[in-house]
Each structure stands twice: as structure tokens, then as C-alpha cells.
Amino acid sequence: MxxxxxxxxxxxxxxxxxxRPIDMARWKYLFENGSKEAVLEALSTYQNEDGGFAHALEPDCWNPHSSPVQTWVATEIIKEIQLEDRNHPIVLGILKYLASGKDFNGHTWANTVTSNNDFPHAPWWEYEPQQDLSYNPTACLIGFILKYADKESYIYELACQLVQEAYSYFQDHFPLDSMHTVSCFVELYEYMQECQFTQLLDMEEFKTLLTQQIQHIxxxxxxxxxxxxxxxxxxxxxxxxxxxxxxxxxxxxxxxxxxxxxxxxxxxxxxxxxxxxxxxxxxxxxxxxxxxxxxxxxxxxxxxxxxxxxxxx
Known part of the structure; x- marks a missing residue:
């Protein structure tokens, strides 16, 4: 000990x-009885008016313009502190950004965005026209929507459609070779289990495939x-x-x-x-x-x- x-x-x-203040607040919340409010206050400084996130919240990309990946990082922190308030301004902003159609091709949110190239970034965040569908971070964002969006909203109905598409992609490309895409599908599964959305997919089959997928990768x-x-x-x-x-x-x-x-x-x-x-x-x-x-x-x-x-x- x-x-x-x-x-x-x-x-x-x-x-x-x-x-950084955001990581100090996370540390205090997780290990020193710090408050969720302090984490959310620090997190809010990375959120743009369109509801998306930027400003190197994902440290490898210094783009000040909103992007799906930076916004996904915000959802990870929200998940980490177990925020249940569906009407929190940060949550509502994220849902607004995702519903806006920005950086969305009708099936997936973009993994990289053109404005990344104008600011310091790691080579993997360099924008190049996307040839194939990528479910990193889309699978996670779908799960976030299913948990937090109003069930009568457009974005919720869209997520119910997208989850079917995502799962079909996972089945068709099983086993996946990208560990980060696999982790996004694991999170989608966990969101769905938490919210008991078992009617949307065969969750037992999903679990079986993910079990094999994790051991594969x-x-x-x-x-x-x-x-x-x-x-x-x-x-x-x-x-x-x-x-x-x-x-x-x-x-x-x-x-x-x-x-x-x-x-x-x-x-x-x-x-x-x-x-x-x-x-x-x-x-x-x-x-x-x-x-x-x-x-x-x-x-x-x-x-x-x-x-x-x-x-x-």
C-alpha cells in the first residue's frame, strides 16, 4: 500500500x-472530492457559440474552430463526472452543434475538418478528404445523443437511424483494425446498455462481437x-x-x-x-x-x- x-x-x-485548469478540476473531482461544477466551469471555456468544442481540448489539435473530435472529448469528460442533467447548457450546446449539420455528411461526423490545417496539429489530425466512413468519433456521439437528447427531437430520431447504420458497418467490417474506432463502438454499447435501448439492436450479438473484437485488437x-x-x-x-x-x-x-x-x-x-x-x-x-x-x-x-x-x- x-x-x-x-x-x-x-x-x-x-x-x-x-x-491545465480542466485537468486540475478533473483530478480534484476524481480523487479529492472536488465538484462537478468546477469541472464543468473549466470545460465551458473550450465551448464555442455553435455548441461545439475546440481550443486544444484534445491537445493534439490547436484548432479554435469546433470539430466533432474536440466535441467528443467534451462528452468523455461529461461521462467521467457522470453528469445526468440533460438540460445543462453544455449538453444542450453539444446537441445543438450535432443537430446543425456542420461537419456531418448524413451518416457520420467528420474525423478531421479543413480548418485543422491552419493551426498546429498532429499529423493524424491533418485534414484530407475522407474516402471511407469513419465511426471515430461518430459511434460515441450517437451514444451521447441517445442518452441526453429529447426523445421528440430531430437529433434523437436521427441517432436512432444512425445507430442501425453504425452497427451494420461494424458487422460488415468485423474485425476492425483501428483501436480507437473499436473503443467508440464499446462506448456506444455502454451508452445503450445504460439507457436500456435494447430494442434498437441485438445487444447480445453486439456484446459477443465486441468481446471477440477486443481480444483481437x-x-x-x-x-x-x-x-x-x-x-x-x-x-x-x-x-x-x-x-x-x-x-x-x-x-x-x-x-x-x-x-x-x-x-x-x-x-x-x-x-x-x-x-x-x-x-x-x-x-x-x-x-x-x-x-x-x-x-x-x-x-x-x-x-x-x-x-x-x-x-x-
């Missing part, structure tokens, strides 16, 4: 010295974990109550030990990717990611490591 506590203290010190060659950007179980499984935990229990336990073994002296964990075109901005961005990964890893330890619960409270 003392070992776990040492990891926590080092991580906390880094957060307090380096984190996790990087089991664990020697790569510390040096490459690879697929670990934490991308899909955040709780022992997850429908996908039982089949992946051993690899989740391995990841918790891996986290303990690889924390660096300053309390952070290695960021295993980079972008070269904007070195000054990348240096700042890398620091932002360190705080985000600290939160991710400490959450994972708290949930999965056998000696962590009493120490990280």
Missing part, C-alpha cells in the same frame, strides 16, 4: 504543478507497451463492472502492474507518440498529455490494483 501511495503522491505533485506483445503507441485493455475497460472485464481480467491486472512499474521520477508516464512539425507547440502539448495520462492511469489503478483502493481516496 505504501508503494501505491508513493505513486499517487508523485502523480499529484505533477498535476498541481503542471495541469489488444497488443499482447507487452514488451512494446512502454515504447510504442499500442492497444492496452484500459482503452476499453474502465471498471470491473464492464461486460468485457471477465474475459480480460489477467491482462487488466498485468496493466495495473505495468503502470506501477513504469511511472517516471517526476510522477508521469511516458508519452509514446510525438509530432514534429510544430516543436514549440508539441512541447506544451506533451505536458498536457502527461496530466491526462496521469489521471487515466491513477483511475485505472484505483479500480483494478488489489492494494490501491485504501490508498487512493
Amino acid at each position: 505504501e508503494v501505491i501511495n508513493m505513486h499517487y503522491v508523485k502523480a499529484r505533485d505533477f498535476i498541481y504543478k503542471n495541469a 489488444i497488443t499482447y506483445e507487452t514488451s512494446k507497451w512502454a515504447i510504442e503507441y499500442v492497444c492496452k485493455p484500459s482503452l476499453f475497460i474502465s471498471s470491473k463492472t464492464s461486460d468485457f472485464y471477465e474475459q480480460n481480467q489477467k491482462i487488466c491486472q498485468f496493466e495495473s502492474e505495468f503502470i506501477l512499474d513504469t511511472q517516471e521520477a517526476d510522477g508521469t508516464w511516458a508519452i509514446t507518440w510525438s509530432w514534429d512539425d510544430y516543436p514549440e507547440q508539441w512541447a506544451i502539448t506533451k505536458n498536457w498529455w502527461k496530466s491526462d495520462w496521469i489521471i487515466k492511469y491513477v483511475k485505472f489503478l484505483k479500480e483494478f490494483h488489489h492494494s490501491s483502493i485504501s490508498s487512493i481516496e
Whole structure:
């Protein structure tokens, strides 16, 4: 337990010295009895008048114009703090943006947008005309709409149509090779389970396919974990109550030990990717990611490591 506590203290010190206000508020909410209101206040500074999000909320893209991916990051934070208020201004703004048709082709929201190219960004957020459908982040956004939108609204009716299309895509392209797209489908499944939208899809079949999909895409060659950007179980499984935990229990336990073994002296964990075109901005961005990964890893330890619960409270 003392070992776990040492990891926590080092991580906390880094957060307090380096984190953005949004990540400081998240840390305090998750581990120090901080308020949802403080998280939402910090989050609101990234929201534009059109309801979408921008301004490097996703640190690898410094575009100040709204985009689906940046907006998806906002929905992840809303999910993290378990906001249930469907009428919160931030939620209503997101729904307004998604219903506007902006960055939407009738089937999916764009993964990248043209204005990304005008601002510092990682190469994977470079805009190129999209040849194929991408359900990253669309599958997550569909789930968000199903949870929060008024059932009489246009955007809700649209989401009920889109979820059928998304699932057909998943079936037709199974197994997927993009870990981030897989994680979006896992989140869609979890939104639907939470809201009991079992009439829209065959949820047992969906669960079976996702179980196989997760085991297909996790990087089991664990020697790569510390040096490459690879697929670990934490991308899909955040709780022992997850429908996908039982089949992946051993690899989740391995990841918790891996986290303990690889924390660096300053309390952070290695960021295993980079972008070269904007070195000054990348240096700042890398620091932002360190705080985000600290939160991710400490959450994972708290949930999965056998000696962590009493120490990280």
C-alpha cells in the first residue's frame, strides 16, 4: 500500500504543478472530492457559440474552430463526472452543434475538418478528404445523443437511424483494425446498455462481437507497451463492472502492474507518440498529455490494483 501511495503522491505533485485548469478540476473531482461544477466551469471555456468544442481540448489539435473530435472529448469528460442533467447548457450546446449539420455528411461526423490545417496539429489530425466512413468519433456521439437528447427531437430520431447504420458497418467490417474506432463502438454499447435501448439492436450479438473484437485488437506483445503507441485493455475497460472485464481480467491486472512499474521520477508516464512539425507547440502539448495520462492511469489503478483502493481516496 505504501508503494501505491508513493505513486499517487508523485502523480499529484505533477498535476498541481503542471495541469491545465480542466485537468486540475478533473483530478480534484476524481480523487479529492472536488465538484462537478468546477469541472464543468473549466470545460465551458473550450465551448464555442455553435455548441461545439475546440481550443486544444484534445491537445493534439490547436484548432479554435469546433470539430466533432474536440466535441467528443467534451462528452468523455461529461461521462467521467457522470453528469445526468440533460438540460445543462453544455449538453444542450453539444446537441445543438450535432443537430446543425456542420461537419456531418448524413451518416457520420467528420474525423478531421479543413480548418485543422491552419493551426498546429498532429499529423493524424491533418485534414484530407475522407474516402471511407469513419465511426471515430461518430459511434460515441450517437451514444451521447441517445442518452441526453429529447426523445421528440430531430437529433434523437436521427441517432436512432444512425445507430442501425453504425452497427451494420461494424458487422460488415468485423474485425476492425483501428483501436480507437473499436473503443467508440464499446462506448456506444455502454451508452445503450445504460439507457436500456435494447430494442434498437441485438445487444447480445453486439456484446459477443465486441468481446471477440477486443481480444483481437489488444497488443499482447507487452514488451512494446512502454515504447510504442499500442492497444492496452484500459482503452476499453474502465471498471470491473464492464461486460468485457471477465474475459480480460489477467491482462487488466498485468496493466495495473505495468503502470506501477513504469511511472517516471517526476510522477508521469511516458508519452509514446510525438509530432514534429510544430516543436514549440508539441512541447506544451506533451505536458498536457502527461496530466491526462496521469489521471487515466491513477483511475485505472484505483479500480483494478488489489492494494490501491485504501490508498487512493
